[in-house]
Amino acid sequence: MRVLMFGWEFPPHIAGGLGTACEGIVKGLAHNGVQTLFVMPHASGDEDQSATTILDASDVAVANVSNTVEEFINKVKFMYVDSNIVPYVDPDEYFDAIEKMRREGLTQTTVGFGQKFNFSGKYGANLMEEVSRYAQVGGTIAMQHQDEFDLIHAHDWLTYLAGIAAKELTGKPLVVHVHATSYDRGDEKHIDTRVLDIETRGMQAADRVVTVSDLTRNIVINKYGIDPAKVVTVHNAVDFSGRENIEVERGVKDKVVTFLGRITFQKGPEYFIDAAAKVLKRTKNVRFVMAGSGDMMNRAIRQVARLGIADRFHFTGFLRGAEVQKMFALSDVYIMPSVSEPFGISPLEAMRTGVPSIISHQSGAAEVLKYALKVDFWDVDALADDIYALVSYPALTSFASKQGYDEVNDLKWNGATAKLKKVYESLL
Amino acid sequence: MNKSVCLYFQVHQPTRLRTYRFFDIGKDSHYYDDFANRTILKRIAKNCYLPMNELLLKAIKASKGKLRLAFSISGSALEQFDRYAPEIIESFKALAATGKVEFLCETYYHSLSSLASPSEFQHQVLKHKAAIEKYFGVTPVTFRNTELIYSDDIARQVYDLGFKTILTEGARHIMAWQSANYIYSAASKSAVRLLLRNYGLSDDIAFRFSDKGWNEWPLTADKFAQWLADAEGEIVNLFMDYETFGEHQPADSGIFDFMQALPAAVLAKDMEFVTPSQAVRKIKPVAELEVPDPISWADEERDLSAWLGNELQQEAFNKLYRLSEKLALVGDADLWADFGHLQESDHLYYMCTKFFSDGEIHKRFSPYATPYEAFINYMNVLSDFIIRVNYAEQQN
Numbered sequence: 001m002r003v004l005m006f007g008w009e010f011p012p013h014i015a016g017g018l019g020t021a022c023e024g025i026v027k028g029l030a031h032n033g034v035q036t037l038f039v040m041p042h043a044s045g046d047e048d049q050s051a052t053t054i055l056d057a058s059d060v061a062v063a064n065v066s067n068t069v070e071e072f073i074n075k076v077k078f079m080y081v082d083s084n085i086v087p088y089v090d091p092d093e094y095f096d097a098i099e100k101m102r103r104e105g106l107t108q109t110t111v112g113f114g115q116k117f118n119f120s121g122k123y124g125a126n127l128m129e130e131v132s133r134y135a136q137v138g139g140t141i142a143m144q145h146q147d148e149f150d151l152i153h154a155h156d157w158l159t160y161l162a163g164i165a166a167k168e169l170t171g172k173p174l175v176v177h178v179h180a181t182s183y184d185r186g187d188e189k190h191i192d193t194r195v196l197d198i199e200t201r202g203m204q205a206a207d208r209v210v211t212v213s214d215l216t217r218n219i220v221i222n223k224y225g226i227d228p229a230k231v232v233t234v235h236n237a238v239d240f241s242g243r244e245n246i247e248v249e250r251g252v253k254d255k256v257v258t259f260l261g262r263i264t265f266q267k268g269p270e271y272f273i274d275a276a277a278k279v280l281k282r283t284k285n286v287r288f289v290m291a292g293s294g295d296m297m298n299r300a301i302r303q304v305a306r307l308g309i310a311d312r313f314h315f316t317g318f319l320r321g322a323e324v325q326k327m328f329a330l331s332d333v334y335i336m337p338s339v340s341e342p343f344g345i346s347p348l349e350a351m352r353t354g355v356p357s358i359i360s361h362q363s364g365a366a367e368v369l370k371y372a373l374k375v376d377f378w379d380v381d382a383l384a385d386d387i388y389a390l391v392s393y394p395a396l397t398s399f400a401s402k403q404g405y406d407e408v409n410d411l412k413w414n415g416a417t418a419k420l421k422k423v424y425e426s427l428l
Numbered sequence: 429m430n431k432s433v434c435l436y437f438q439v440h441q442p443t444r445l446r447t448y449r450f451f452d453i454g455k456d457s458h459y460y461d462d463f464a465n466r467t468i469l470k471r472i473a474k475n476c477y478l479p480m481n482e483l484l485l486k487a488i489k490a491s492k493g494k495l496r497l498a499f500s501i502s503g504s505a506l507e508q509f510d511r512y513a514p515e516i517i518e519s520f521k522a523l524a525a526t527g528k529v530e531f532l533c534e535t536y537y538h539s540l541s542s543l544a545s546p547s548e549f550q551h552q553v554l555k556h557k558a559a560i561e562k563y564f565g566v567t568p569v570t571f572r573n574t575e576l577i578y579s580d581d582i583a584r585q586v587y588d589l590g591f592k593t594i595l596t597e598g599a600r601h602i603m604a605w606q607s608a609n610y611i612y613s614a615a616s617k618s619a620v621r622l623l624l625r626n627y628g629l630s631d632d633i634a635f636r637f638s639d640k641g642w643n644e645w646p647l648t649a650d651k652f653a654q655w656l657a658d659a660e661g662e663i664v665n666l667f668m669d670y671e672t673f674g675e676h677q678p679a680d681s682g683i684f685d686f687m688q689a690l691p692a693a694v695l696a697k698d699m700e701f702v703t704p705s706q707a708v709r710k711i712k713p714v715a716e717l718e719v720p721d722p723i724s725w726a727d728e729e730r731d732l733s734a735w736l737g738n739e740l741q742q743e744a745f746n747k748l749y750r751l752s753e754k755l756a757l758v759g760d761a762d763l764w765a766d767f768g769h770l771q772e773s774d775h776l777y778y779m780c781t782k783f784f785s786d787g788e789i790h791k792r793f794s795p796y797a798t799p800y801e802a803f804i805n806y807m808n809v810l811s812d813f814i815i816r817v818n819y820a821e822q823q824n
Contacts (some may be wrong), residue, residue, distance in 0.1 A: 024546075148465075253774040278451065282450055282451065282453070288566045341735070364783075373798070374797075374798065381449055381451075384450070384451075385449045385450050385804060385808070386450070386800075386804060388450040389450070389800075389803075389807060389808070392450070392807075392811075393743070393803070393804070393807050394743075395739050395740055395803075396740060396742075396800070396803055396804065396807070397741030398739065399738060399739050399740050400800070403781075
């Protein structure tokens with residue numbers, strides 16, 4: 001079985017968790033005997049290609065669909081982006097044109113050589129533009145390689161249009177993989193409707209929608225109105241191979257309770273701070289760390305000051321790579337009080353380091369982690385109680401640490417992708 | 429000699445703890461969820477205790493006294509009856525008045541004290557004995573330990589407290605090739621007689637009765653009586669929780685009709701009902717049974733792992749019983765009462781992390797969503813209790 005996969009990023013150059021998950025997925029699929037052709041907007045050349053073949057969309061000339069489809073070609077030719085260098089149509093026009101072409105029974109299309117796009121592959125200001133260009137390149141690649149894959153798999157909204165284009169042009173089944181939704185990114189009043197629109201179209205066009213948790217599955221069904229019969233949960237896993245435990249020297253003998261992640265509304269930072277204040281009223285041998293940055297950071301700092309706990313509550317700013325590992329190693333308790341978290345890989349990282357974790361029921365990870373402590377994000381009393389227990393009752397700490405370590409080491413991509421393979425098989 | 433059938437029903441209700449946050453430690457020493465305890469007890473009284481007691485009373489009369497059975501009612505349950513539904517006590521008294529019902533002795537607080545402290549164990553056994561005498565006017569002569577926990581060591585302790593008959597589990601790993609359907613004597617104290625639960629036939633009623641996926645469903649009294657008659661041996665011991673009737677097996681499963689029909693069906697096949705104390709008078713032991721490590725009637729393992737299987741449970745257990753000596757010095761009635769209720773084995777059972785095998789059963793009986801919550805809540809309560817004990821000790 002061969003899969004044409006559209007991603008946005010791939011390690012080692014990643015901005016979010018999506019690239020890491022994609023790497024785990026292609027490796028797991030390879031283990032299960034599924035070949036992947038992984039397309040990404042901008043490859044750097046140092047990606048590990050042992051488990052997949054990576055296609056750099058920046059190297060591919062756009063599909064100037066030629067010969068008989070005069071109208072379509074004209075459209076592509078005469079639509080220009082601001083710079084007038086690269087051809088551009090907005091996704092709607094692009095698909096309208098393809099649809100028209102299909103209606104006219106012009107199934108025979110050939111691919112000519114045209115302009116190459118130079119993708120940044122980042123999440124910049126011209127993201128929407130890149131997304132629609134990526135769709136065109138995606139369509140082109142699908143045409144060029146149409147004999148080399150059985151189905152199409154697109155990861156998150158950034159690649160959905162590429163997936164749709166590939167499906168339209170090749171007629172092969174499409175799986176879209178929902179790692180996050182607009183409803184996890186912001187409160188409902190501030191949702192980017194352009195993104196929401198692409199997400200909805202991707203899910204509607206897909207033959208199967210794969211979600212990273214049941215929580216996300218419910219959002220896909222209830223908020224996007226997708227038929228439950230085609231929405232399947234495949235829980236995320238994590239790949240710890242090659243990971244070494246790092247030793248750190250601790251500067252304080254107090255227990256350290258850590259929040260690590262973007263300091264945004266969805267991550268629930270204020271609940272962590274409120275819980276910290278409650279714990280500190282009762283016990284003094286504990287410190288709290290908020291690691292990360294985000295649009296709610298200043299508000300968080302003000303909240304800490306107002307509660308008068310700044311001597312025990314510390315901000316680190318944004319941490320990268322090794323610093324993240326070091327922070328976990330310095331921690332006694334890890335907290336993820338997310339308001340809405342499609343999955344949330346960070347508690348798995350913490351537990352891998354032997355740090356007991358408290359996570360919200362509103363996270364996908366809560367569905368698979370038996371040995372994490374769980375609270376509702378809004379239940380500050382329960383969160384405070386769990387923190388207090390983990391710093392006060394050593395039997396609990398050592399039990400949660402040991403069991404949690406074993407548990408996350410068992411969450412392997414090989415198992416998750418075996419389930420994914422079943423999803424593929426149901427479509428062939 | 430006619431084959432004997434021995435029915436014994438366990439009656440127990442835990443004193444559930446309220447959500448006790450760490451903010452409460454040192455500030456509020458009321459530990460119990462009175463509302464939940466009352467609500468649950470009222471529900472079970474209506475679904476089980478009252479209708480089943482009435483059914484049994486009628487059945488004893490209808491059988492002209494040939495239906496005999498035994499109850500063990502924990503002190504914790506008796507306290508709740510007294511407080512929330514005294515009519516339950518009245519209905520048990522009516523059963524006692526028939527003279528056909530034996531009341532067994534156990535640890536007053538349904539505790540694991542037999543594994544922790546001989547003196548605390550003795551204290552609770554005698555306290556329970558006194559309670560049974562007070563409520564039902566009879567002196568218990570047969571002993572059943574919490575969850576049928578039994579070992580050679582426990583047999584010695586129980587004998588020293590004046591009991592010569594003990595009920596326990598016919599655990600497969602103890603019995604090997606031997607059948608549970610005989611009377612045995614304790615290897616550690618040959619004067620002690622053992623009655624062993626026939627778990628297959630007991631669980632047919634207690635667990636499988638309403639299971640429509642079971643190939644024997646529906647179970648009728650005649651069919652079941654035939655199984656009893658067909659069983660090898662001299663006695664079949666059917667031991668189960670009393671809440672089986674109307675709670676675990678709901679009324680609409682037909683469980684009450686089944687129990688109503690069972691006595692006549694059994695008697696019609698030339699078997700007789702015996703209480704445990706009658707059984708050991710009637711039937712001689714066939715062999716000695718050696719049980720070096722404690723067994724119980726719980727889960728597949730039939731061991732202590734449901735209560736002391738993980739380090740959370742062991743920690744809670746050890747921290748609690750470490751207080752025994754201090755409490756003895758203090759001698760404060762309120763502290764003793766809380767100490768007792770905190771010993772109820774249920775609190776440890778809620779902390780069980782055997783998620784995959786018997787986890788479902790554990791979950792069904794736990795007021796907590798996870799074992800962690802159970803442990804944290806318990807330890808918060810215990811932390812407050814320790815502060816009180818230490819304070820009382822200093823005052824002395």
